[in-house]
Amino acid sequence: MKTTVFLGIAASACLMAGAASAGTLDDVKQAGELKCGVTTGLAGFAAPDSNGVWQGFDVDYCRAVAAAVLGDPTKVKFVPTTGQTRFTALASGEVDMLARNTTWTFSRDVDLKFTFVGINYYDGQGFMVPKKLGVSSAKELDGATVCIQTGTTTELNLADYFKANNMKYEPVPIETNAEAQQQFLAGACDVYTTDRSGLAATRATFAKPDDYVVLPEVISKEPLGPLVRQGDDQWADVVRWVSNALVEGEDLGITSANIEELSKGTNNPEINRILGTDPGFGKMLGLDEQWAKRAIAANGNYGEIFAANLGESTPIGLSRGLNALWTQGGLQYSPPFR
Amino acid sequence: MADVTTPPKDVFRLSMLIYDTRYRSLTIQAIFMILLMAGAAWLVDNTIHNLHALGKDFNYSFLWSRAGYDINQHFIEYNNDDTHGRAMLVGLMNTLFIALISCALATVFGVVAGVLRLSNNWIVRKLMSIYIEAFRNIPLLIWILVIFAVMTEAMPAPSAFRGENPTSSMWFGAVAVTNRGVYFPEPLFSRSLGNIDLGIFYVSTDLIAILIVLAASIYAYRRLGRHAEKVQNATGVRPVTWWKSALILIAPVLVLLIALGFHLGYPALKGFNFQGGIQARNSLIALWLALSIYTGAFIAEIVRAGIQAISRGQSEAAFALGLRPSRTMNLVILPQALRVIIPPMISEYLNITKNTSLAIAVGYMDLRATLGGITLNQTGRELEAMLLMMGIYLAISLIISGVMNLYNRSVKLKER
Ligand SMILES: N[C@@H](CCC(=O)N[C@@H](CS)C(=O)NCC(=O)O)C(=O)O
Numbered sequence: 001m002k003t004t005v006f007l008g009i010a011a012s013a014c015l016m017a018g019a020a021s022a023g024t025l026d027d028v029k030q031a032g033e034l035k036c037g038v039t040t041g042l043a044g045f046a047a048p049d050s051n052g053v054w055q056g057f058d059v060d061y062c063r064a065v066a067a068a069v070l071g072d073p074t075k076v077k078f079v080p081t082t083g084q085t086r087f088t089a090l091a092s093g094e095v096d097m098l099a100r101n102t103t104w105t106f107s108r109d110v111d112l113k114f115t116f117v118g119i120n121y122y123d124g125q126g127f128m129v130p131k132k133l134g135v136s137s138a139k140e141l142d143g144a145t146v147c148i149q150t151g152t153t154t155e156l157n158l159a160d161y162f163k164a165n166n167m168k169y170e171p172v173p174i175e176t177n178a179e180a181q182q183q184f185l186a187g188a189c190d191v192y193t194t195d196r197s198g199l200a201a202t203r204a205t206f207a208k209p210d211d212y213v214v215l216p217e218v219i220s221k222e223p224l225g226p227l228v229r230q231g232d233d234q235w236a237d238v239v240r241w242v243s244n245a246l247v248e249g250e251d252l253g254i255t256s257a258n259i260e261e262l263s264k265g266t267n268n269p270e271i272n273r274i275l276g277t278d279p280g281f282g283k284m285l286g287l288d289e290q291w292a293k294r295a296i297a298a299n300g301n302y303g304e305i306f307a308a309n310l311g312e313s314t315p316i317g318l319s320r321g322l323n324a325l326w327t328q329g330g331l332q333y334s335p336p337f338r
Numbered sequence: 339m340a341d342v343t344t345p346p347k348d349v350f351r352l353s354m355l356i357y358d359t360r361y362r363s364l365t366i367q368a369i370f371m372i373l374l375m376a377g378a379a380w381l382v383d384n385t386i387h388n389l390h391a392l393g394k395d396f397n398y399s400f401l402w403s404r405a406g407y408d409i410n411q412h413f414i415e416y417n418n419d420d421t422h423g424r425a426m427l428v429g430l431m432n433t434l435f436i437a438l439i440s441c442a443l444a445t446v447f448g449v450v451a452g453v454l455r456l457s458n459n460w461i462v463r464k465l466m467s468i469y470i471e472a473f474r475n476i477p478l479l480i481w482i483l484v485i486f487a488v489m490t491e492a493m494p495a496p497s498a499f500r501g502e503n504p505t506s507s508m509w510f511g512a513v514a515v516t517n518r519g520v521y522f523p524e525p526l527f528s529r530s531l532g533n534i535d536l537g538i539f540y541v542s543t544d545l546i547a548i549l550i551v552l553a554a555s556i557y558a559y560r561r562l563g564r565h566a567e568k569v570q571n572a573t574g575v576r577p578v579t580w581w582k583s584a585l586i587l588i589a590p591v592l593v594l595l596i597a598l599g600f601h602l603g604y605p606a607l608k609g610f611n612f613q614g615g616i617q618a619r620n621s622l623i624a625l626w627l628a629l630s631i632y633t634g635a636f637i638a639e640i641v642r643a644g645i646q647a648i649s650r651g652q653s654e655a656a657f658a659l660g661l662r663p664s665r666t667m668n669l670v671i672l673p674q675a676l677r678v679i680i681p682p683m684i685s686e687y688l689n690i691t692k693n694t695s696l697a698i699a700v701g702y703m704d705l706r707a708t709l710g711g712i713t714l715n716q717t718g719r720e721l722e723a724m725l726l727m728m729g730i731y732l733a734i735s736l737i738i739s740g741v742m743n744l745y746n747r748s749v750k751l752k753e754r
Pocket of ligand 1: 038039040041042081082083100101102103149151152153154175176177178194195197198199222224
């Protein structure tokens with residue numbers, strides 16, 4: 001008994017180890033590397049390409065932060081996490097930040113003690129079914145077998161939705177998107193449910209994407225965004241304002257193409273403040289004055305990142321929808337750089 | 339002079355703690371103990387400190403809050419409005435269930451393979467060696483995944499059973515093998531006696547009645563056997579009992595079943611899935627078969643070793659007395675071999691129980707997947723959930739080894 005408890009505490013203490021360190025910003029600078037928690041593989045969001053280089057929407061966020069903090073967007077160590085392991089990885093200090101299709105919820109923010117720095121993708125949960133099932137609405141799914149990733153908001157929403165609609169279902173709990181895909185394609189489940197962006201991304205990798213449809217129902221709000229440990233406000237500020245800079249960059253028309261030009265100085269004071277031509281903000285964040293310039297230069301502004309990884313010209317083919325800028329009827333909006 | 343040397347005065351010097359063999363081991367033990375305690379203290383302190391730094395406390399109240407997730411296989415009533423504590427209980431029962439059926443099947447595999455490995459038939463012997471070597475030397479997780487993949491990829495979907503000319507049909511019209519699991523007929527009672535509410539779960543009165551009647555029948559059967567023995571010892575002739583025993587064993591249960599209106603509920607395709615009947619999910623089957631076949635290979639070696647530990651003279655003596663090989667095995671060899679076999683078997687059973695926690699790989703909702711998986715993740719109570727889970731696994735293991743030790747004592751050589 002004694003030894004087991006001892007070992008248990010030993011194990012948990014190891015889990016907890018890195019957490020007590022002073023400032024994450026200093027740690028990252030000292031390590032010369034940003035440890036960024038991403039998915040185990042979800043095309044368009046975070047997945048290694050054929051050369052083993054991580055690519056995707058979430059990946060670009062990691063790179064933007066690394067560019068701002070370390071001056072080099074490649075100085076990122078990507079740590080693949082599953083729905084179940086991601087929070088432990090962040091809480092224990094195994095990663096410095098998470099950019100992993102993670103929904104901002106009350107309990108994660110308040111009880112699990114994380115700080116969500118913003119929303120980079122407004123999403124909602126949906127259902128995908130094979131076309132040959134002949135289902136056109138989620139209301140027809142009574143009695144279906146449903147693949148879900150465990151440790152997600154998805155499984156809670158699913159339970160609520162089926163209960164509210166007085167339907168039954170058979171949950172098949174699954175660890176990663178790859179396994180879910182395999183089960184779904186093998187027909188071991190009738191339905192795959194997760195964030196609709198995830199469904200679109202998964203469907204895009206199928207051999208015959210046209211044999212599958214995403215049902216029209218959106219059963220939840222899934223505001224996805226990067227998050228850090230609670231209690232390190234300086235680090236939270238860094239990640240938050242890097243995210244904001246990407247959106248503001250799009251808003252102000254700063255693109256990877258014209259950023260060099262603009263950083264020589266413009267007659268728009270806000271652009272000057274962001275790009276450090278008018279110095280001050282970098283110092284306040286604990287970074288140099290070029291931080292935001294490098295962050296935007298790394299993969300472009302929000303719009304460029306979206307278009308390159310998820311947009312209509314990619315196989316995933318998502319439209320901006322809610323994720324358009326506020327000036328174009330969407331919800332993406334950065335607080336002012338002032 | 340006298341050759342008696344005066345004993346050195348027994349002054350204690352500090353260096354004796356190291357150089358004097360009388361004290362050295364004590365010293366080492368004391369130092370080790372202090373280091374151990376210091377290590378433990380450091381870890382506890384570190385944990386408390388870090389929990390504090392994260393702004394977390396240590397408490398188990400989450401066990402009473404709403405779980406919110408569904409569990410596909412539950413032996414007790416459960417839905418997503420129940421508490422995390424109850425979800426844990428559901429997981430625990432799933433763990434115990436898979437451990438139990440795996441121990442049983444592994445024993446069958448192990449004993450059969452172990453005995454056959456000593457067979458005089460070359461082919462049988464070699465086949466058993468291949469089984470044992472192949473399964474022992476490939477990691478368990480791989481077997482679980484392989485069986486699971488075969489079940490999901492190679493079996494037909496429920497929809498294949500539909501239509502005018504279905505591509506698949508049920509075995510004997512009763513068992514459906516699909517890529518979601520195997521559906522069996524379930525026992526139903528049209529004149530059921532109902533359930534008893536035990537607070538945490540319900541118990542079927544029908545089941546209790548059947549068990550009581552069975553127990554009574556077995557008791558009567560034993561009495562009959564003992565009586566026959568007595569008559570045989572006294573007169574030398576054993577009375578014919580087979581039809582009486584058959585009657586005693588079967589008739590009462592049969593009568594009870596008819597009285598309860600026993601019938602089978604067949605699975606039938608309705609909507610997306612088969613409804614009715616009992617579903618053994620793929621995850622359960624994969625885990626069960628993999629655990630049993632894998633551990634069976636180890637048990638086979640234990641059984642073989644146990645049998646070979648009995649000297650050949652014993653079986654030669656038995657043959658000389660005219661006992662047939664099967665009776666020699668049952669009456670002479672196995673009872674003695676059991677003494678050698680049981681202690682290592684205990685650890686195999688413990689292994690099975692602990693290995694059930696690989697269930698997560700195929701989504702079987704055991705204790706690790708409920709308490710140590712979804713609950714841990716949704717509540718963020720890593721430390722609490724892990725400690726509780728370790729405590730539970732430890733308790734299960736201790737209970738198993740306790741029970742097996744009792745059994746071991748009962749088959750031990752009774753020295754007179
Ligand atoms: N947004 C939900 C679900 C997140 C989630 O697990 N998403 C899936 C698919 S959209 C994923 O990223 N899977 C990748 C992986 O398996 O690592 C949450 O935060 O709980």
